[in-house]
Amino acid sequence: MVRSDVHIGSRSTQTVFIVESNRNLSWQQSKWLFLFLAACICIVSFYFASLGAWLVLPFTGLEILVVGGAIYAQSCCAHRKQIIRVDQSLVEVDESRRRHALKSFPKAWSKVVQIHDRRGWYPSQLLIGSHGEFVEIGKNLIDDERELLANQLRCAIEGA
Amino acid sequence: MSTTTLTHDEAHHHEAPKGWRRWLFSTNHKDIGTLYLLFALIMLFVGGASAMLIRMELFQPGIQLLDPDLYNNLVTNHALIMIFGAVMPAAAGLANWMIPMMIGAPDMALPRMNNLSFWILPAAATMLLLSFVVPFFPGGGTQINTGWTIYPPLSVQVGMSMDFLIFAIHLLGISSVLASINIIVTLLNMRAPGMKMLKMPMFCWTWLVTAFLLILVVPVLAGGVTMLLFDRHFGTSFFDAAGGGDPVLFQHLFWFFGHPEVYILLLPSIGVLSHVIPAFSRKPLFGYNSMVGAMIAVATIGMVVWAHHQYTIGMSLGAVTYFMIGTILISIPVGLMIFNFIATMWRGAMTFETPMLFAVGIVLMFTFGGLSGVMLAVVPADMQYHDSMFVVAHFHYVLMPGAVFGLFAGVFYWLPKWTGHMYDEKLGKLFFWTNVIGFNITFFPQHFLGLAGMPRRIVDYNVMFTEFNVISSVGAMIFGLSHLLLLYIVIKTIRGGKKAESRAWEGAKGLEWELDSPPAFHTWTVAPQIK
Structure with missing residues (x-):
């Protein structure tokens, strides 16, 4: 499940993508x-x-x-939750499962990369990062949702 | 701040993969459900063919077609194929198709494990069929003439076909356990937001209880057959009285699995009925909470009364009294379920489409099977009925209406949803009547045969039993052939027909009816909100 929230503040606009699974059990x-x-x-x-x-x-x-x-x-x-914040200068990926891990990349250099398995045996991978350092996002999504998220992220980063 | 939830672009990304890879590597619950149902249909015909051979042999007294060992091998294979190859996979097929759609989940919790649990089945079926074929080859040994209960010492003595059977049972057990774990995790963790446990569709509840039962009983059977394998090949004496073992121990191990297995077969069909009866009565299910309670009670009591299959082995008076009372107690929650079904129909705007016909048939005939079950539960009476054709009539009256007719009801109820086409109602009704009439002609006379003293699992019989056996065999031919009509209806519906609406039945309720017919390859990628 992906939710995207657009925060419009007085000085800047921040787009937030929340990638999480629907779950019933703690x-x-x-x-x-x-x-x-x-x-x-x-x-x-x-x-x-x-x-x-x-x-x-x-x-x-x-x-x-x-x-x-x-x-x-x-x-x-089910407990994997990723919050991706895109503001004017930074892209932050906040992964919270049992511990928080925060990664930030300069927006101007950030890239969204989608890798498809050549034989189609495995799900695609969606990576975001810059300067050779990437983190995987949307691992718990299905391929269609991952592709949709990739497009939305590209729009938010490139400002298209 | 504005919030949007990403949804699919309906125009693309919904195509299913093409070719054989779609089926072999599938992790899609609908595809795996289809595979399960197809497998079950094939096995239904294989198991049905063995039943036809059995009834052809019993058409006349004397030995016509089958020698005694081959006859008993067919009896063994018929039971195992029908239980493990047809009914359980068919119920698993319904579960795979319907559970994610009913609870608003995009798929099963562990889709790769789902794929594995299906693809173990053809391997197990091959082993099962090999166990039948091997004795025909030189050095293949004797046939499995033990019946599905595979009691030692006979099962220790038969040829290598028993080893194939033991490994088939292991594979079937692994498949069942993996499927059960998947269903439990899916139901407990992937329900749509707002769907509390007591808002869950009844079909899901029945599968939750069934999956719990399977997880509890399968290791016991696995241990039992492994001990049998050890006795056969590794010099142990678990079941050999001469070596300090106890053959009765195997019976306890087997029936601890075997009796709950009856409920494992029954409960999914009860779940189907809980959807079909309200839909065609145009009323909500009467007593949802009591249904859930009754089901849990049936499963719990059913776990601890296994030895009513073994009254004649010489248990203590205290033990047989306990097992007798426990068994009779099961009739209370079962009676409550039947009462709830009748109360749902009471003053409802009922119509009798094929699924509803099967549902009414189940209520009538399963109750009849339940009554002969109460007779068998009473120890002094069971001493007389034990191992007679009365028992054969009883369990077919329980399992055919209770399990198989329930699955037929489910197939006809959900076929428009799966295929996007309405089935031919006239042919559906024709199938129902030929099936039910054939079934009753086959098995009703067997009560009289049993009461008159005809033993089961014996190829020949006294000439005084001829008339009822002729009637039974004629009924079996009608019953068996009627299933070709089912095959025709299913193929015809897949190939075309009147377009089915999203809500194919006017009175149908539930999340699955909110989806298109047929549903997209991926559904509920955005979880629905339940109020």
Whole structure:
């Protein structure tokens, strides 16, 4: 999901793009979901292991790993939020997931680059930066949205 | 400050990729849903063909077409193909198509895992079919004459086809678990803003509960069949009484999976009914909250009553009493669901298009199957019915209306949405009547056969059972052939027909009906707001 906000102040205009996913669970709730699932799976498996079917346990372990991995991967993706501010002199990319990471580039030298996979097997990449230093943005978007965001960013940077 | 949300340029970017890569590498939930449904349709015909062979053999007493081992191998394959190859993938197909559209999500949470969980299925189906074919080759060993329950010690003794079956079960389990995790994560994390849990469509609720059940029971089955593999090849004695093991342990492991599996097959269809009945009664679903509660109750109780399939193994009186009472208790939430469906129809402006016909058929016939289930739950009665044709009649009355007819209702209900064309209503109704009549002619007489003492899983029978078997076999031919009509209707609808509107049915409610018919390749890229 992409939102673009245009702030019009008394002296300058700042365009803000917010790239984030729609999500329903907080990190805390995701952890509780995982713990609940893992506890239920363990109760069942330890019961049968106690009857002598201990070979259920490796499958339980594998399943808990996959469940945990899936919830973690999805939560990471869902909590990735990027705020891109374009004002008169700077382009700032503020990435907040669990920590904030702020990168700024001079607007005059900033470039928006979109890289398409030659074989079409992987999603495209959208990069923004200058002087050889780039950051990836819109990783959690689909290709169409990424392309749309790229066009909007070019418009904002080049002032077209 | 002004705020805009970026939306798509409708004129471009919606084209689907072309060629075989679209299907092999697809991460699009609609394409994967289509693949699941296509796979299920193929397996329905493969499993149906084995059922036809079984009924042709039973047309007359004596051995006509199949030797006893081959007959039992067909019984085994019919069950496994229908359960794992047809019904579960069909339900997963509906889930893939509908869940993201219903909750306002652009796709499933983990699209690549979605692709993987589908593409494991053809490999598993190949293994399953190999398990049938291998005994025909020199050195292939004996056939799987155990039935789908694969009880040891017989399953330890059969040939290498059992190894193929064990690996097929593992692959099917992996596919189911991956799909379940994906569905849980999607439903819990990707609902449109404002869609609280108790605003979620019932189909999504049923799949959430189903996915939880699958995650809990599949590792137990995986462990059980792996122990079987170890007993067969690595000298262990998990299920060998002579080596200190216990063959009954396998039955517990199997039925801990096998009984919830019934609800895994049933619940998605209950979800479909919860959309079809309100749509064609033009009333909201009666008792949404109680439906959700009943479903959770069915799943929870269903997890802890598995041993009612094993009354005859010699459990303690306390154990059989517990399992009997628990099993009978399930009829309360199931009864509540049926009550809610009837109350939804009560005084509604009902019309009887094909999905609704199937829905009414389900309410009537599934209730009938439920009643024979209560008979089987009672221990002294079950001692008489056990392993008779009565059991075959019972579970077909539960699973055909409860699971398969529900899926048919779903296919006819959503086919206009998927294809953009209305199906031929006359042919749809013809399919319903031939299907339902054929089904009842096939399975109703089997109650009498069972009560008169005809055992199941035996190729020959006493001449006194001939008449009912002839009726049953004739019914099976009608029933089986009627599915060719389904195939024709589906192909005809895909190829063309009257254009379907976005809201194909007047009484249909839900986010999926806000989208075009057929929907764009990507939908809900901007999440809708639910009030």
